[in-house]
Amino acid sequence: MAARRRRRRLKKRTRKQLKVWGAVAAVVAAVWVAGNWARVWPVLAAATAAAVLGGAGWALLRAHRRAVGQDLAWRAQEEARARELSMAQVDALTWQEFETYVAQLCRRDGCRQVVVSGRSGDLGADVVAYLPDGRKLVIQCKKYAPHRSVSSQDMQKFVGTARLEHGADVALFVTTCRAFTRDALGLALRQDIVALHRDLLGSWVKGAHLESLIPLNGSGGGTRRRPST
Template sequence: MMARAVRVRRPRGAGERLGAALVAVAAAVLVVGVLQSLLRSWVFLAVVSAGCLLSAARGPALDRARTRRLAALRIPLATVDAMDDRAFEFALRDLLVRDGWSARQVGRHGDQAADVIGHHPRLGRIVLQAKHTRVAAKVGVHVMYQVKGTAGPAHGADVAVVVTNGGLTRDAKAWGDRHAVHWLDRARLAAWAEGGVPLEEVLRLRRRRR
């Protein structure tokens, strides 16, 4: 048996015509609402996608810009002297990064004589103990004892360094030289921070064989 074709009956009378018109208006409003929603969704997705692409593109660019700035980093001793303890630690971190170390500032209460820790693929792990002080002040030998006692056992350091913008006593320098605790006094700090000489050259560090 063949199915009968369904015929759409035209509205009859004013009541049916009014009802049909209302249904048509409602359908049109629904379609417009759906289209607007889709449009807003596409616009939103486009904006989010564009933002993600820009962020992804800017990330490496910002990293390269920071690397270039650090590569040219020079810090005059007058600027160092004007720093507080924490700013001095961050400055030492940036100088390490300039010289090819991956470094972070870790100084805080109970830091076990380590203010900056860094790593270099050919030089190993380094620990810096920062002593920001008055220019005429001198770091005593007791600081060398502390660094020697914690750099290796507590931090696994291959290189331990005491850094000051002042000076070190004769005993501190001699003890450090005997027990492999490196030191940077004001003159050596000037060569590193202000003159741009890499730390490994200032301290005459030996690179590991590949």
């Protein structure tokens, strides 16, 4: 107990000494500043100005970043709205008209020898064409309602015919629905099938070149690109 009391007294004495020395240091600093004011005030003024300018610059930078972020978000919303406006016209097409329309998009992007089957029993080759670099393109078109998903069974059928039956160099599965199921997308990625869901189709409709969309393969939709195994 005695040792504890001594420690408490020592702490109190130390705190008092620190307060005294702090007050002395403040007085000395004040006296020194008063005696050297002509040399001190430019430094203080410069430091204050630098602090003000730095704060203003930081505030401007934050405001700029916030404005850029808001602009990017607005542009993304406008692009999505524009895609949906265009897709509304696509949604009004019959499945035969949709295949013809996809063929027109291929021609617009420089594809050659574009042929539309226009019939059932075509073994997944709704549209056949050749890309500008000469590769054979085989397209499966699925005119589905936006809320639906392309199933694994749909993808399996196309996988089984796109290359073995039709000799595709590039196999493209394009649909008007928003997503491929997890299993369908995983199968497409493993078998090198390009999965073009509604969002990517909307970009194609709005003018994006087909060859710029091929590397995106299924990304950006409601289903993750890299499903877990």
